[in-house]
Each structure stands twice: as C-alpha cells, then as structure tokens.
Amino acid sequence: MFAVEALSAGYGPVKALDGVSFTAPEGRVTAVLGANGAGKTTLLRTVSGLVPARSGKVRLAGRDITTVAAEKLSGLGLAHVPEGRGVIAEMTVTENLRLGGLHRAAGTPPMTVDEVFDLFPRLGERRQATAHQLSGGERQMLVIGRALMARPKVLLLDEPSLGLAPRVVTQIFDLLTRLVAAEGLTVVLVEQNARSALSIADLGVVLSLGRVVATDDAAVLAADEQLRHAYLGF
Numbered sequence: 001m002f003a004v005e006a007l008s009a010g011y012g013p014v015k016a017l018d019g020v021s022f023t024a025p026e027g028r029v030t031a032v033l034g035a036n037g038a039g040k041t042t043l044l045r046t047v048s049g050l051v052p053a054r055s056g057k058v059r060l061a062g063r064d065i066t067t068v069a070a071e072k073l074s075g076l077g078l079a080h081v082p083e084g085r086g087v088i089a090e091m092t093v094t095e096n097l098r099l100g101g102l103h104r105a106a107g108t109p110p111m112t113v114d115e116v117f118d119l120f121p122r123l124g125e126r127r128q129a130t131a132h133q134l135s136g137g138e139r140q141m142l143v144i145g146r147a148l149m150a151r152p153k154v155l156l157l158d159e160p161s162l163g164l165a166p167r168v169v170t171q172i173f174d175l176l177t178r179l180v181a182a183e184g185l186t187v188v189l190v191e192q193n194a195r196s197a198l199s200i201a202d203l204g205v206v207l208s209l210g211r212v213v214a215t216d217d218a219a220v221l222a223a224d225e226q227l228r229h230a231y232l233g234f
C-alpha cells in the first residue's frame, strides 16, 4: 500500500502542493488528474525525494519514506517514470533496459530483458534498434520497461500519454492494464488525459491548485458531469 498524508511542497513562494492526502491500494491503478499547474508532477517529484516535502508524509508498505533520498527509493520498491521519455538515444533497446536493473532492492533479482519483452512484444521486435530510432509509443514502452527491470512494487508514471496519437495512447494503456494484472503492481498514473486515464484506473484523485478536490472510484468520477467540466476537461 502506498499513501501520502497531508503532503505539502513548493518552490520558493509557490505553494505547489497543499495538504494532499490519498491512498493508492495495492495492485490497482490510481489516476491523479488535474489541469496544467495543478501540482501533479510536483506530487510525484516530492514522493520521489526530488522536491523536499515541507510537511506531511509519504508511506510505502507502512514505512515512512518521506525523507529517504531519491537514489535509495528504487531499493525500497518505488519506481518513477518522469514525463518526457528520457532514454540514452545512442544505446539499443536492450542496453537501455539493462540500465534499469542496476538499482534495486537487496536480494531482489533483476527482471530479465526477456521478461520485459514478454510483457511488451513490440519492444522485443525492436531490441537491436537504438533508442533514437523508436516511435514515441515505443519509447514510452521502453521507459516503463526500464523501470520494471528493478521489480518495483509501486510505479509512478508522469503523463505517459502526452503527445501520443489516440491509437497509441490506447495501446500504452492496454499494456498498463495487462501489466498490473500480471505483476500485481501498484500504479499511480498522473494524467491530463483524464478520460483515458479513468477508463483504466480503479480510483481517481483530482487536484486543483495543489489541493485534492475529489477522490473516488474512477467510474464515479467519470460519471460526474460537473466535476468533468470543472476540472477534467471532458
């Protein structure tokens, strides 16, 4: 189980997160939604120790990880896939994946590249391609696959659908659904694309100006016309 409790963070005078609380149940997808500047990326960066929390707590499997350094978190089972699909362009798909297995919990065997290729057959077909030859959708699979190499329990994803064609977004989200079912992963999915995210999520958390304005089952949020118009853009 993964939870944040009254988490606040910011940048100088900017209060980007203001007392955010929610629980992401194990083996489920929790979508964190909200407009530009709502605080979604700051939330993931604070959880990952890249932005210091000003107050509040982050808990992973009952343990308080609020002040654990970013580089230690993969060893505790947390993986963060930032926005932007950063890969090493000159390296092959296989080489990029291997990098993801370098930092992991003591005693945890790395996932093998073949296991990743079983989950993402398209990456297997492209295993010898260099990362700069990949399409946007393939790159997104690669950064998710690279994160899986450390066998995380909790996967934080920042806007995986950004800039992808609707058909490709559907493919990526279908892959995520299969992944959660196959690996029992707990996923926190940050998205501006609320309609697609809610279609695969179990729960949703809606942020506005750094605060939680709604938390509920994904289907309940998707059916709330007022909330959709006010905060979700569909």
Ligand SMILES: Nc1ncnc2c1ncn2[C@@H]1O[C@H](COP(=O)(O)OP(=O)(O)OP(=O)(O)O)[C@@H](O)[C@H]1O
Residues within 6 Å of the ligand: 011, 014, 015, 016, 034, 035, 036, 037, 038, 039, 040, 041, 042, 043, 192
């Ligand atoms: N490095 C930074 N320095 C100063 N202010 C920042 C910084 N990063 C974000 N902010 C501000 O913090 C607030 C939350 O931004 P954040 O990037 O977390 O939002 P977001 O929900 O991820 O938005 P988007 O949908 O555009 O990615 C905004 O007011 C933003 O301008």
Ligand SMILES: [Mg+2]
Residues within 6 Å of the ligand: 040, 041, 042, 083
């Ligand atoms: Mg963002």
